[in-house]
Amino acid sequence: MxxxxxxxxxxxxxxxxxxxxxxxxxxxxxxELPFVYKDYSNTIKVAFKNINYFESNSGNSHSSILNTVNKQKRQLNYNLRDIEKMDNRFFRAHRSYLVNLRQIDYVDPRKRIVYFHNGEECSVSKLHIRHLLKLVNTI
Missing domain, CATH: 1.20.5 (Single alpha-helices involved in coiled-coils or other helix-helix interfaces)
Known part of the structure; x- marks a missing residue:
């Protein structure tokens, strides 16, 4: 403009x-299409812009936890691999995390930590840090 x-x-x-x-x-x-998943017989839609990241559920390998921008957590009956197949807009930053690239505030490459706009953070693996930095810099 x-x-x-x-x-x-x-x-x-x-x-x-x-x-x-x-x-x-x-x-x-x-x-922008929402992230859609089923919770038993209900279909649930979450605005893509409201999702920070998904983390694996250490207590149940068949489920994961959705972390939203307003710091809410929802347990989903899908593991991270299932979510990757359902929606390819998320980036696998670590074996335990799928992140929404649009919600990333910055990445600390030395500490290998992703910081989100709302103050939350998650780890990035050594294997994925370079690719993540390239993707974040293109947004």
Missing amino acids: DFIVKKHDNVLTELRKDIHHISGQIQSNET
């Missing part, structure tokens, strides 16, 4: 271009 110069002859044309650009950005944010 750019500023409007009052002396410009094509002010109306430039204004239309800017409005079209902004409406496209708004629509792309609103049309």
